[in-house]
Amino acid sequence: MAGALSDLKIIEVGEMVSAPYCTKMLADMGADVIKIERPGIGDRARTRGPFPKDEPHSEKSGLFLYLNTNKRGITLDIAKPEGMELLDKLVAGADMLIHNVVPPDMDRIGLTYDRMKRVNPDLIMTSVSPFGLSGPYRNWRAEDLTIWCAGGVCVLNGGGPTHADLPPLKTFGQQAGYQAGVHAAVATMGAAFARLNGEAGQHIEVSAQESVASQLEMTFEYWPYMKMIATRLGQKPIQPVETMECKDGYIYLCCIEEHQWRAFVEVMGSPEWADEEIFKDRLARGLNWDVLKVFLEEWVSQQTVLDLYRRAQAKRVPFAPVSTMGDLLGSEHLKARGFFVEIAQPVAGTHKYPGAPLKYHRTPWEIRLPAPTLGQHNAEVFCGKLGLAQARFDELKRKGVI
């Protein structure tokens, strides 16, 4: 059956992660997405890899290939007036325009909701930006790291009591981009649902900083509630909630509730030291972590990861392996669920990619198309869909518009 969103036509002007991840989520559920890239250069994600055999190639970047499945790709320089006019034409026939052109560039090239609304009053336009379209940081330059920091999560990670000198530590990858993208997808689908109920099109703006600042666990509230500052330093209040090394890798020990600790003690064969008063409850174990750690490290270092994981889980203790990429690809659980998907792309070849984040029982998540090569669908879209004459198409190509 057709995807849930197969009637939605989307134009994306996206770079790197935020807007492309948003449209990937929609495309993987059936939406028809046309991605616009800069002629000759393309999306910056094409330069980032990873690349097969470590050979940089604009059609072989893993990040780009992952983020742009199920999209058709065209090249168009919307900074040129003729390019913007073609964008108008594309938008006229679309339901959504989703972009992450940064605000100073929006001003420079005249990409505004007012313009797009005149072209298509029913349009949903979603603008994803680092710090929002208003406010004193509107025009600030940003990279994923600086947004992850500005949103307030990065300060929570790294160092620890023994390495206070080390800086706060970013989480791997382009996490601010992903979070801006998925929050944008939520707001955009909200607007799409409203339109089904008879509402008009509208403009949505999504701030990456705010998307990150929305998910600070309980740490933000420590200031308004208690005038306390959450930090990556200092001791954890309860233990063990910690990574430890086994014979063959790392495991994450996680005893939040008392019954979980008692069950873990049984898994360890109920050693005498576990009865000590200084380990009597989770707070005591937090206070005396220095001592407890020595006992645990010794025992854990003689275990293997999968065996300890299974024995703990059998007693309802939520340990988890510190999965390597190899562990994930080899996981019998993920294999049984069919998580990874193989995607063949003519230039990059066939590789396994992360698959569906959710299993819908009725409407399919599916890969219909691999990510486009740069300008792959130019003729199909400009000549076929927009009806541009061949001569005009060639001329715009020569001028560098397409």
Add this chain to the structure above:
Amino acid sequence: MAQPPLTGIKIADFTWVWAGPYCTLQLAHLGADVTRIETRTRPCVTRMLPPWPDGKFDSINKSGYFNQYNQGKKSLSLNFKHHEAKEVAWRLIKEADVVVNNFASGVMEKMGFGYEAVRKVKPEIIMISLSGYGDTGPYHEYIAYGPAQVPLSGLSALTGYKDFPPMHAGFSYADPNAGVHGAFAVLTALYHRKKTGQGQYIDMSQWECAMDLLAEGILEYTMNGREPERNGNRDPFMAPHGIFKCQDLPEKVMDMTIDRWVSIVCADDAEWGRLARAIGKPELADDPRFRTLQARKANEDELEAIITEWTTPQYVGDAAQKLQAAGVAAAACADNKYLCDEDPNLTERKYWVELPHLEVGVRRHAGIPWRMSGTPTAVKSAAPCLGQHTDEVLAHLGYSAAEIETLRKKGALD
């Protein structure tokens, strides 16, 4: 004026802790009528966690953790040991458009509210389970706690200082990530239902949702058979790309010195030139040690030491501002105080929500990360006290005042 997008959509919210509540928070933000099914016999974990206004746990309604992620929702208190309480839940489900839970797989079935049972009485229902491992597969009954999902997902193995063991993300990242992906799924299913009348079930694994965030690591392995190396805050294509020491907060907080840091990135050589001038060392722009990306990568320790020398004596807000004025990507590595009191952007954009709460008064909470021009969304109310809306919801479901009183006496509303 137009209504928020999900006006009139009713959510029966069986969630707890963080992942599920973050899902229904997004739906509440979009205007849905979200009713949390809670119980006094086992309150949501976050109701019993800090922060609390007076620093002590004297009420299950005062947790800043709970109050952040349950804004704009109602609370119905039910004790399922009484069959009358289950009857109330059934009436609520029959009226609902969406049922959300984040228990381990199979728990809703044990409670009697599994999808098969629900769809018999309400075929068009949309139901989503945000479990740790998903509904199928050999580990589907394994239990997942927020912090353990980060290492399970693979993010920890990729995150860390060079030559150090794997590190965490510093928060239970897989929880909100699952929640917001779940909200997208619900919206997609609502869209489909509006078009076709069909409901459906959505099986979501928090683990899988988190792996969608680390494609670069997974593809390094599937393309080249290699585990990526942990490399701190550095980036192979940009230098500097790091977090640099600034002036400590002048006053100690709870006897602790609060260290502060600024993040700085130069995406290309021109940006590096601007940085060199901004820190008063214009000669470094063309210094052969730093002129090109390749050179800066080769001399990154030295590069970071020079920048650190400039940042260390400065107030973090000034360091970021000066670099931005020069055209360099920089931002404070914000702590919660900085976000709340010192970041002018969030305040000017009216991101914060300050609504009266029955027990904690007016406190600042994080708001909605988007703005909609046509169907404006706003947080409707502060988080509910446990059972705050029990009478209101029961009355709406058709219970008379006398019936409610009887239920209460029996303990069905505990």
